[in-house]
Amino acid sequence: MSKKLLTIAIVLIASGVTAWNYLPLPNPAQWTEAEIQLIDSLSLANLPLIPPDPSNAVADLEQAAELGYRLFFDTRLSSDGNVACATCHQPELMFTDGLRLSMGAALGTRNAPSLVGIAYSPWFYWDGRKDSQWAQALAPLEAEIEHGSDRVRLTKLMQTDSPYAALYQTVFGSLPVQLTLPESASPLGNRTQQAAWKAMDAPTRRAVSQVFANLGKAIAAYQRKLIPGLTAFDTYAAAVIANPATRQPDSLSASQVAGLRIFIGKAQCVSCHNGPLFTNSEFHNTGVLAVPGQLPAMGRYDGIRLAREDPFNCTGEFSDATASDCIELRFAADSNDLVGAHKTPTLRNLTLTAPYMHGGQIDTLRQVLQHYNDAPLSMLSHNEAKPLGLRPVELRQLENFLTSLTAPLATAKRWLRAPAD
């Protein structure tokens, strides 16, 4: 008799635990006012106009975008002729590459972030070491493991390729053609390139760096066109705003609606993944392990210092801004709590942008959610996130919700494929 009771008790407990872990609770009948406000704040309908970039006078010029578009897909910008911006930022993968670490001329040290909507960010790179899109676009061109080219070779390409020369002159006026240039030179290159750079006179160096900066400005003008499109979540948000009693129109499943509630509530994902782009464009330490084979990264702590020293920053001689325009750089924080902090990425289109984190440390969305549910200790400084205590069914609902954030871009299709000629 007692054995029978014990068996019943065990079965009941096991069923209870299983139900707790895996059975969803019904969604409440209506969203609260605070929840509706948060849903509205995430809706693409509230994405403001693209912010101006005072440091880039051609940021919104159509012909600059045309030049940038051609440069973006052109492998001639690399030393071995095999690498273009589009090698690691592929349109079909929302301008990422599907790799843990990007592969340019050699294996890189970071995961390629999506470029979609990034024009809204004041900072670029995972550690925010660049303060404009154009300054960012320049760095890979001269990085040995990416394009591996240099500003002299790129200037020569502009001079010798007549379609480029014509477009360049349309956008920027004259292209310096009377320069006596070595084959290859850069202040950032190898020893030979640096020596060649030093041998050039100051006006020539400046003229070359100006052409180089202008190429970045054109690439940035193109990248400003990469804007996310309306997703199932946005359709749902519009329905909820129109009628707060809306529970589950066709656009989202019951599980996704439950996941949205967790996203803005219990899991507090919305703390950092906020606004219509699901990112605050700021820097946080969330206890992600170091990239295998690398020391834990200092993140934004180093990034802001590099941004201040960058000759191509907002206050530099190649910027079109006045000093009073450069408020982000002027007032940026540089405190110790930025050690190990990396930029919050957008969550839009994230089903197409795996692997995740700054070094592609986490392969799947499910593993990312498990990481935040556990909130492990950080290898450097402290993890800002705290364990979430989500049940397996809640993690699944959250994951389901996140899949509702993918949609084709709002960008005209012609910008999303390589030029035909």
Next chain:
Amino acid sequence: MRFRSIVLLAIILTTPAGGVAAERSSDYSAISVGGLQIEIFSTLSPVAINQIHSWQIRITDDRKQIVANAQVSVTGGMPDHNHGLPTQPQVTSQLEGGFYVLEGVRFHMPGRWQIIVSIKLAGEEDRAIIDFQL
């Protein structure tokens, strides 16, 4: 006629000179440890996340007199998340009417924020803590 003049005079007397703050009530306020009244007038009102903007800070003493020429600095953060502000706002100028202009303010997360206004005047140090929810 006399009534009108009195009304006009009253308006002139109660309107602080200069600044966006003149026409409206403060966005946040607090009393410092030393008893000063601190009022915050934001150029972005209501204050919203992810937008860099500036504040004007008015400091008055217990006799409602403006406290001018103090050294004012601002720090802060989110106590629940154990991190500071995403920017380093700085007082860059002082306007007529005792308004200190604080530039470079941004909040990047919804939730509870704490701002600490430090005031140095004639060798004395004072501070006020402003708590608010975004």
